[in-house]
Amino acid sequence: MTDTATAPVTWTRQPVRVGLVGAGPWARAMHARMLAAGPETQLTAVWARRTEAAQETAAPYGARVAARFEDLLDHCEAVAFAVPPSVQAELAPLAARHGKALLLEKPLALDLAAAERLVDAVDEAGVVTQLVLTKRYHPVTRRFIEEAQQLDVIGARSCYLHGAFLGGDFATSWRLEHGVLLDLGPHLLDLLDAAVGPIAEVRSTGDTRRWTELTCEHENGAVSQASLSGAVPRERALTRVELFGRQHELVYDTAGIDHEECWPILRREFATAVRTGRSGGLDAHRGLRLQRLLHRAAPGS
Structure with a gap:
């Protein structure tokens, strides 16, 4: 019997145009490769603080290299983050205010206050979000x-x-x-x-x-x-x-388990959320729930 979670699904909508923030090992190994594989998404642009790293990440997929974060926003409808939590907490609210859907890493931020500001920005903008909790997509x-x-x-x-x-x-x-x-x-x-x-x-x-x-x-x-x-x-x-x-x-x-099985499911569910305008259960609010637990667990809390 075919598992419905892994059964191939024909994608009939336009691919979601995604810009990637970050060009480190995780951005190259997972995000860029996953987003470029399609057909649900298209990697359109990459921005990183190190231009050379952004060029190396974008080149295999024919994506443009954005000179500034603001330029990246001009060439996508969704933004994926593969950067340290402090950078994500700084830039994700800006992307949300520009109406971009967000593919977020965990933790949302380094501290609870920054995570709450990020989710407040998401709620105010009403944008779709999804959290990269990798194992949850297997x-x-x-x-x-x-x-x-x-x-x-x-x-x-x-x-x-x-x-x-x-x-x-x-x-x-x-x-x-x-x-x-x-x-x-x-x-x-x-x-x-x-x-x-x-x-x-x-x-x-x-x-x-x-x-x-x-x-x-x-x-x-x-x-x-x-x-x-x-x-x-x-x-x-x-x-x-x-x-x-x-x-x-x-x-x-x-x-x-083979973690490669996670990526097509993650990609499809993110693209579906963007096209339907409805976030699923693994969204920024789930990230905030986990951030609150991390805050309680932190030494000295």
Whole structure:
């Protein structure tokens, strides 16, 4: 039987013209490649603070290089962000005020106040938004959440571990400065909030640059744990969620999934949202919900 989430769908509308902000490793590896693949989207322009990097990102797809951020807005109807959270929080509200749909990264910003300003700008402009929570666009993740929501979960444990902070393209300055809570935290908090039930309280312990433990209390009385680290040497990142309840144990593990399956679904759903004018559940407001949880979990909060 064909999975409806992965079944090919004919795209009969005009492709959404998307401008990309950013030209770093993630922009090149995912955003530019995904948006240019179409048919739902077309990569029309790239802007980055380093013009040479923008040229390298745009050239394989025949996209123009914008000299200024404002110039990018003249050549697109939607803007995708692949930049540090502080830059996204600065520029996304400007794009929203110009009526552009937004494809946003997590976290929305480095702090809650900036995230709230971004979402306020989105609401005032009434633009469509979508959040790049990568795993949420994989069929395996969606089946896990659907099954989990039918269970009476009393407890859960989870982890997201990798070694990117030890060196390489993704050992970027904002990640090394602000640590694993802001980088990996949104993914696990989102999964636990969706699969176990809304998180009422969350607290953290540990070192956000080495290993952080989160304890979540859910509105339904369940308790969950999340272990986060970007400083353990692994060839491949490990994301695992184990749910325990009165029926049976349910396990989600990304070891066997191909993340390439996420991108066509993300692209199609973003383009559909733009063409229909309706954001889905994975939008800026979901990002703000996660940002509020991150704020509560931050050391000293």
